[in-house]
Amino acid sequence: MAEPWTDGTVRPAAAADIESWSCPTPAHPEQRVVMGHGGGGRLSAELVEQLFLPAFGSAASTATPTDAAVLGLPGGGRVAFTTDTYVVRPLFFPGGDIGELAVFGTVNDLAMSGATPLALSTAFVLEEGLELEVLTAVATSMGKAAMRAGVGLVTGDTKVVERGHGDGLYVNTAGIGVVPDGVDIRPGRATPGDVVLVSGPIGMHGIAVLSLREGLEFGTELQSDTAPLNALVAAMLAVDRDVHVLRDLTRGGLATSLCELADTACIGVEFEEASVPVPEAVRAGCGFLGLDPLHVANEGKLVTFVHPERADEVLEAMRSTPEGAGSEVIGRVVEDHPGVVVARTRFGSTRVVDRPLGEQLPRIC
């Protein structure tokens, strides 16, 4: 564990001392990065908490790690700042592509702090041999996506790696946005009694990508839900500037978002499983692969906690936008079982909802 130096800064040496990690990993004694470290689940969180933060020492923010940092400006006002790297395969999938994801993903990370996104940077890692036609298609898609989200693409960078050293194309985007006065959205504001809402049907992106990548078809053509959420958030803030918590649902699905929020805010969450909208094709795909829709990736949905007296207005505002048309109330924040998310099944029984460990693994039978 990190120890304070006499000058008050935090000693980063613990980062190199992998043996001292609180949770040794007998399954990975060679101590290398495994795919699960990028899966957005527990392993990813461990990498941040046990490697990056100790290694960064006093340079790391003392605030709880979130998708976007909110920084006060010397002259007053606050900006939100975020970055994300996109390594999706295939580059094009039903309902979207890597370029659109790279713009919307970063716009959404900004929006989840309540910020109005202003501008994005774009950085490309290209593999030698990539067809310019592909790059053109991705770049064009990024331009369109930025216009839809109302942000500028204002600076960028391009690097090329040798053939075989990249998956065709990786994109990094960073973004800044302005947080309106009076808006204070963060996990810590979750309060027992808050109503939990989700902005539409879940699991579409994950199953759309998986079905294409693995050549699986589930009868229905499923489109990714890739979408910018800043207009949806603006509509919510217009009726309730006091929205407590926002979180976009990404790799680890609704379950991961709720578990992270419960964990960070030290509150419990209870929801009705039957209230969570799951499209038929997602259920079919998950049934076939042995996956849980609650764990499947999304790219255009959010979950929010709001004061119970404002829930109806917020729900109505959400449903009035194209991105939130399928919004539903799914549950409540509770005082009991802090850090734990509990689902009530359609049969009336209950179970703990956990986040996936790392990558979800299709089962044997």
Place this chain on the structure above:
Amino acid sequence: MKYLDEFQDPVLAGRLFAEIDAAVTRPWALMEVCGGQTHSIMRNGIDQLLPDTVELIHGPGCPVCVTPLEMIERALEIASRPDVVFCSFGDMLRVPGRDRDLFGVKASGGDVRIVYSPLDAVAVAEAEPDRQVVFFGVGFETTAPANAMAVVQARDRGLANFSMLVSHVLVPPAIEAILSSPTSRVNGFLAAGHVCSVMGTGQYEPLADRYHVPIVVTGFEPLDVLDGIRRCILQLEEGRGEVENAYARAVQVGGNPVAKAVLAEVFEVCDRSWRGIGLIPGSGWRLTPAFADFDAERRFDVGDLTAEEPTECRAGEVLQGMIKPDQCEWFGTTCTPRTPMGATMVSSEGACAAYHQYRRVDTPVSVRRG
């Protein structure tokens, strides 16, 4: 959705619960054989809604969980070779060997690939003739026909670079091992529906007769499981011990004759060790001599590689229904999905993983019927 919604209907579930309530007059312990059923029970909280007198014991029907450590070690050894493409179902990648798993081999440079069908591995062998392509053939009777077909196709296409590491296990000998154990508390079985869709129900008749025990072939959706429990209870209360098919939409008495024919051609019965349980005579399948060329154990000379099971892990007692996962002293503390001591904590169908995922804490919410 057809075949999903009907079998998750809360109103119909309520009726089945009511019938079970009305039928039960004394305590019964039922074992659901298959890990898929265990997960359905835990995910839907079916055990919470049953009368207190009906206990569900979670059986050994999770192929990942019972694949012996020595077979995992053989897989790790083969997958580490630079000339090998090692293809496996995803579940197997995180199963701990003595000091690493297949994910670790992959991270260290091994070419380990997740496939959805053994035929995908055959396609890899065809596309990459310079590489040795090995498929990890694990599972019960359910996955065996596709694995057998992959070997047949490899032979027919002359793919000398394809082989299979076979670790198949069979359900009826495992049920018999449990029934003949003096410590067994099991009064009735929910047999695994998918296994019976291949093999039929005939294999269970001698067991039901000999031990006078109800064996109800059961599916996996919540209503399937409930109906299996209901039929099993009715048999017990009426003093019957018969084979009954509660999964008629998938299971026929004779099973799948085409699948059985290819199985008979490719596999022969052998003794097999079960992880955590030990050797069960006649409980496995291996390749017949006619297909010995496709046997990865022979090709890579790993047949002698053995491994001792760690003594602390109590997965064997869990797999035999002697303790519940949360009665193990390591559960949730030393042993978690992140740091599994045994395969039952790893597999998506393992009983320990199911308890950890769905029951890690006592859920304080009051239970009410649908």
